[in-house]
Amino acid sequence: xxxxxxxxxxxxxxxxxxxxxxxxxxxxxxxxxxxxxxxxxxxxxxxxxxxxxxxxxxxxxxxxxxxxxxxxxxxxxxxxxxxxxxxxxxxxxxxxxxxxxxxxxxxxxxxxxxxxxxxxxxxxxxxxxxxxxxxxxxxxxxxxxxxxxxxxxxxxxxxxxxxxxxxxxxxxxxxxxxxxxxxxxxxxxxxxxxxxxxxxxxxxxxxxxxxxxxxxxxxxxxxxxxxxxxxxxxxxxxxxxxxxxxxxxxxxxxxxxxxxxxxxxxxxxxxxxxxxxxxxxxxxxxxxxxxxxxxxxxxxxxxxxxxxxxxxxxxxxxxxxxxxxxxxxxxxxxxxxxxxxxxxxxxxxxxxxxxxxxxxxxxxxxxxxxxxxxxxxxxxxxxxxxxxxx
Amino acid sequence: xxxxxxxxxxxxxxxxxxxxxxxxxxxxxxxxxxxxxxxxxxxxxxxxxxxxxxxxxxxxxxxxxxxxxxxxxxxxxxxxxxxxxxxxxxxxxxxxxxxxxxxxxxxxxxxxxxxxxxxxxxxxxxxxxxxxxxxxxxxxxxxxxxxxxxxxxxxxxxxxxxxxxxxxxxxxxxxxxxxxxxxxxxxxxxxxxxxxxxxxxxxxxxxxxxxxxxxxxxxxxxxxxxxxxxxxxxxxxxxxxxxxxxxxxxxxxxxxxxxxxxxxxxxxxxxxxxxxxxxx
Numbered sequence: 001x002x003x004x005x006x007x008x009x010x011x012x013x014x015x016x017x018x019x020x021x022x023x024x025x026x027x028x029x030x031x032x033x034x035x036x037x038x039x040x041x042x043x044x045x046x047x048x049x050x051x052x053x054x055x056x057x058x059x060x061x062x063x064x065x066x067x068x069x070x071x072x073x074x075x076x077x078x079x080x081x082x083x084x085x086x087x088x089x090x091x092x093x094x095x096x097x098x099x100x101x102x103x104x105x106x107x108x109x110x111x112x113x114x115x116x117x118x119x120x121x122x123x124x125x126x127x128x129x130x131x132x133x134x135x136x137x138x139x140x141x142x143x144x145x146x147x148x149x150x151x152x153x154x155x156x157x158x159x160x161x162x163x164x165x166x167x168x169x170x171x172x173x174x175x176x177x178x179x180x181x182x183x184x185x186x187x188x189x190x191x192x193x194x195x196x197x198x199x200x201x202x203x204x205x206x207x208x209x210x211x212x213x214x215x216x217x218x219x220x221x222x223x224x225x226x227x228x229x230x231x232x233x234x235x236x237x238x239x240x241x242x243x244x245x246x247x248x249x250x251x252x253x254x255x256x257x258x259x260x261x262x263x264x265x266x267x268x269x270x271x272x273x274x275x276x277x278x279x280x281x282x283x284x285x286x287x288x289x290x291x292x293x294x295x296x297x298x299x300x301x302x303x304x305x306x307x308x309x310x311x312x313x314x315x316x317x318x319x320x321x322x323x324x325x326x327x328x329x330x331x332x333x334x335x336x337x338x339x340x341x342x343x344x345x346x347x348x349x350x351x352x353x354x355x356x357x358x359x360x361x362x363x364x365x366x367x368x369x370x371x372x373x374x375x376x377x378x379x380x381x382x383x384x385x386x387x388x389x390x
Numbered sequence: 391x392x393x394x395x396x397x398x399x400x401x402x403x404x405x406x407x408x409x410x411x412x413x414x415x416x417x418x419x420x421x422x423x424x425x426x427x428x429x430x431x432x433x434x435x436x437x438x439x440x441x442x443x444x445x446x447x448x449x450x451x452x453x454x455x456x457x458x459x460x461x462x463x464x465x466x467x468x469x470x471x472x473x474x475x476x477x478x479x480x481x482x483x484x485x486x487x488x489x490x491x492x493x494x495x496x497x498x499x500x501x502x503x504x505x506x507x508x509x510x511x512x513x514x515x516x517x518x519x520x521x522x523x524x525x526x527x528x529x530x531x532x533x534x535x536x537x538x539x540x541x542x543x544x545x546x547x548x549x550x551x552x553x554x555x556x557x558x559x560x561x562x563x564x565x566x567x568x569x570x571x572x573x574x575x576x577x578x579x580x581x582x583x584x585x586x587x588x589x590x591x592x593x594x595x596x597x598x599x600x601x602x603x604x605x606x607x608x609x610x611x612x613x614x615x616x617x618x619x620x621x622x623x624x625x626x627x628x629x630x631x632x633x634x635x636x637x638x639x640x641x642x643x644x645x646x647x648x649x650x651x652x653x654x655x656x657x658x659x660x661x662x663x664x665x666x667x668x669x670x
Contacts, residue, residue, distance in 0.1 A: 079586025082561065089555055107587060116552060117594040124587040 001031035001071060001101040004060040009255075010097045010112075014084035015228050016051045016258070021081045022224035023049045023260075028132040029080075029108070030072035031063040031101065035256075039132045040077065046263035047221050048134045057255040059096075071103040073126035083110050083122050093118075101126075136261050138248045141239035143209035145176060147199070149229030149236045149251070155197040156223060163195075165265065166222070168238065168247075169214025174201045181216045181265070205235060215240045216265040217247050225249055225260045232256075240264065407434050407470045407502040410462040414498040414513065416649045417455060418483040421476065423627050423647065423657045424451035426620030430476040431529050434502075435469045442532045443476065449617040450533050451624070452658045459653055462499075470502060472526040474509060482522040486515040502526070535660040541636040544571035544605040546578055550628045550645070552599035556580055556591050557622045560615060566664050567615045571635060572608035578633075582615070601630060611639040612664040621645075624657040639663035 005013055016038060020027060024040030024047075031037075035057070039050040055061040064071075084090060096113040112120040138144075145168075155178050159166060165181040179196040201207050229236045229251045240247040244266025251258045402408055411417055424430070424443045433440045438456040457463040486496045499512040511522040560567065564582035571578055578593040578600075595603040621643055625631060628645035635641055643659040 076586060082559070082586065085559060086555075093555070116597040116599045118552060118597065118599070119590075119592040121590040121592070122587065123589070 001036075001064065001099075002060065002062045003031075003036060003058045003099050005057070005097040005099070006059045006095065008091075009057060010094050011087060011091045012057075012232060012256070013053070013097065014087050014090045015231050016053075016256075017077075017081055017084050018087065019224035019228040020049050020051065021077050023047050023221050025077050026074050027077045027080050028072065028074050028129060029101070029126075030131060033063050036061070036063075036099075039134075041132060041134075042221075047218065048132075048261045049221070049225070049259070050134065051256060051258045053256045054254070071101050072129060072131060073101060073108060074129035075108060075124055075126040079122075079124050080110075083112070083120075083124075103128075134259075134261055136246065136248055136259075138237070138239040138250060141241045141245075141248060143170075143213055143240050144206055144237060145204055145209065146206035146235055146237040147204045149226055149232075149234055151199060151203045152236055153226045153230045155199055156219065156226065158197060159195055159219060163219055165216050166219045167214055167216040168240070170207070170209045170211050171198070172211060174207065174211060175199065176201070176204065176207065177214075206237070209240075213240075213242075215243050215245075215247050217262040221260060221262055222249065225251070225258065228258065402464075402501075404503055405464075405501045406466045406504045408462065408464045408500070409434075409439070409460045410497070410499040411460050412495060412497050413650060414483050414496040416459055416651065416653070417498065418480060418488075419627060419649060420453045420455055420647060420655050420657065421480055421483070423624035423645065424453045425476055425480060425623065426451070428475055428477050429473055429527070430479075431471065431473045431532055433469060433471050434465050436463075436465050438463070441476075444533055445617065445620075447533060448614065449620075449659065449661045450535060451621070451660075454656045454658070456655065459649070459655060467504075470504070471529040472502065472505075472509070473529045474524055474526050478524055479509070479511075482511050482513070482520075482524060485513055485520050485522065486518075533660075535640060535642075535662070537634075537636055537640055537642050537660055539634075541638075542634045542642075543607055543637055544609055545602065545632065545634045546571065546600065546605070547602035547630060547632045548578075548593070549599045549601060550625055550631050552593065552597070553631055554625055557619075557625055560619065561586070561589055562615065562619070564615055566612040567618055568610060568612045569633075569635070569641065570608070570610045571605050571633075573605045574608070577603070577605070602632075609635050609639065611635060611641065613641055613661050614664055617661055618659075621659045624659065628657070 017027070020038060020040045023042050025043065026040060028039040029036070030039070032052075035052045035054040037050060037052045039048070041048045093114040094112050095115065096111075098109075098111040098113070100109045102109075106125065107123040108126050110122040110124065112122075114120065156166065159178075159180055163180050167177070167179045167181045169177050169179075171177045176199045177196060178199070180194055182194065226236065232251070232253065234251045234253055237250045237252075238247060239250070243264055245264060246261050247264050249260040249262065421430075421441060424441060427443045427445050429443070431442045433442070436457065438454060438459070441453045441455070442450060444450045483498070494515060496513055496515040498514075501510040501512075503510075506526075508523040508525050511520075511524070513520045513522070561582040561584035563584035563586070566583070568581040568583070569579070570576060570581065576590075576592045577595040580591040582589050593600060595605075624643075624645040624647070628647045630646040632644040632646075633641070634644075640663065641659075641661045643661075645657045645659075647655050647657060649655065
């Protein structure tokens with residue numbers, strides 16, 4: 001893979017990396033025919049983010065060199081972020097950014113051509129990996145909000161930086177409410193203040209939700225996407241369903257699109273907050289689910305539509321051996337074992353923004369390994385017994 | 391000021407070093423550029439004061455404050471040497487605050503009576519005088535890097551701006567900073583080898599940042615990044631930096647620092663190379 005980013009697009013790319021870095025510790029970089037995809041998932045697998053930069057975004061874009069299979073890789077978010085650390089400098093000094101990925105050299109090479117002829121060359125080590133693919137469908141979400149990112153960005157501005165979650169809902173008079181979410185067990189001093197922002201319907205480009213609906217999700221990840229969308233001057237769409245189902249945040253442009261999928265709190269007593277008139281959602285019995293759509297016992301289940309699954313696009317023999325883990329409405333371990341569970345377990349505390357495990361449903365992931373490119377043994381990772389750890 | 395000056399005038403005779411300064415920041419800024427260890431050795435001659443800080447017998451930083459920077463500068467003996475707690479000295483120099491309001495200057499009068507006596511600082515701002523006495527210590531012998539300009543193989547003068555970002559973004563997971571200087575490509579290269587992979591930063595010799603480029607032969611040397619990192623303090627303050635290596639691979643970094651009054655002082659770092667130089 002080779003690509004060349006020039007001018008202001010370097011900053012756009014950097015900004016995207018910054019917003020991805022709010023979610024995961026690892027960055028999945030995958031050159032596709034329809035663009036370069038950057039993806040990440042957080043360690044508790046409750047948030048997933050993906051940017052796809054169209055070939056037109058680049059001055060030059062070549063997904064795969066001749067007679068060579070496309071390489072995808074996983075790198076440490078920290079090391080990729082360090083290339084784009086200072087956005088101000090990026091804008092001021094960098095003229096071109098050349099990224100190349102070559103399976104043989106085992107290095108992801110990022111070259112920055114800066115002012116005064118200075119060149120920065122970063123040779124980043126990477127791991128081969130399976131494709132990180134979330135299965136979600138915004139179209140299946142009954143509720144949709146769309147507004148310029150600026151409107152939403154200004155609305156979340158007053159919330160304290162330490163606030164973990166925010167509730168989004170539609171209240172009387174079809175005003176959209178953003179309210180700081182308080183955990184019940186939080187002590188009274190923390191609960192002393194509730195911040196609530198209300199936005200009029202006119203500010204939205206689309207508001208397709210009836211009064212009373214509400215979902216609660218993590219603010220940090222939301223802010224990450226917002227700051228990207230704001231700088232790119234884009235509109236943000238929020239697709240959501242009942243509490244407990246993931247909310248999907250999308251931005252779209254002719255040159256790029258971004259999807260963030262965030263778990264929402266399943267909150268049977270949300271109705272007590274007057275935003276919701278919905279019936280409390282009964283906790284579902286623990287489900288054993290598989291991410292491959294060809295498992296017929298699951299295709300019709302409505303859980304399918306909101307499950308996020310990681311899967312590869314290849315390997316038919318792999319899909320039979322597809323490991324999976326269950327979704328359960330109850331407490332979840334903060335780290336569901338991932339493709340490299342040893343990493344996750346080694347530093348679970350390095351993700352300060354990991355959402356509280358107790359309330360969020362872990363989103364659903366399954367995975368299979370690419371047979372050719374994966375040096376790792378089939379991941380033991382998503383083994384079924386992981387629910388026992390809960 | 392006049393009051394302060396009067397009082398002290400009579401006592402001047404007993405001091406072996408007297409220096410006064412209208413703007414204390416002209417001194418404190420330079421000292422901050424070498425403040426990476428607690429203790430410093432001061433040498434004063436009639437030309438000015440040299441303050442030396444060393445670490446691990448491998449790196450030495452010298453700050454030169456010429457006599458001309460001071461409004462009054464008097465050394466009674468041929469040279470005056472003492473060791474002092476640099477952190478305490480800097481704390482005292484900024485006793486009226488390190489970032490004063492615009493338009494107000496802190497004046498300094500610095501006196502040293504001689505071996506065994508404390509260093510006396512009289513600081514005055516807006517009619518308020520603070521007197522500080524800092525105990526001095528037995529001067530320690532400083533390292534002689536024996537870095538003479540005749541042995542210099544490669545020399546580059548860069549505008550500091552071009553190096554500032556590079557140093558602030560150094561991959562600190564790398565143990566060494568490798569400096570390549572060569573008459574051919576890549577001319578001047580800074581490399582790090584960290585956990586995430588390697589990074590190279592190349593400066594072409596015809597870059598606008600390059601004030602002078604005199605490289606005679608290719609040299610690749612590695613320096614402990616932990617030893618070089620403190621020089622960032624000087625780099626940030628400086629406008630130009632001269633980078634030289636001698637035949638033994640010793641590195642000299644000279645920083646030209648312009649103070650608030652437009653006068654120029656120099657800070658110099660010497661560093662010895664890391665032992666083995668692998669072929670790359």
